[in-house]
Amino acid sequence: MKPSVGRVVHYRSFGTPVGEYASECRAAIVAGVPEGALPVADAERAQEWDSDAVVVDLAVLNPTGLFFDRCPQSEDNHRGGTWHWPERTD
Template identity: 55%
Template structure:
């Protein structure tokens, strides 16, 4: 699995709206900061859950989010994952 680093492009999963007017969607995002895993003192050994700050590119503007959790499996709102290969 690649290491997250500043400037990498990832996918951010939006939350959607409670009433269902807007569904949860994958959006392009750029990593703006990488946090070390809990219990780790450096970014060199990220064995835990990677949390990153993102600049999310939405069709209607940009959104900034800090401390986003990584999730390759169940892609729930507020998480990020690597783009799928096509």
């Protein structure tokens, strides 16, 4: 599947260091699909991402408010700070 503006995906939160909030999936809406290379600001984190990761701009829905970020895709291990397609349910 190819991400497009308006699609609903899951964002994996980092959680907090002290543990007030666990790392978990949050609903997110694709707000933009940037073209070209990864943003320079994310060059350090790029080493951690899959080589074929699709980077998108997300509006993440949290219980305490909205969060906006540019994130890579991670379908295999759902690391914090990444997005993935929602799991299918029957």
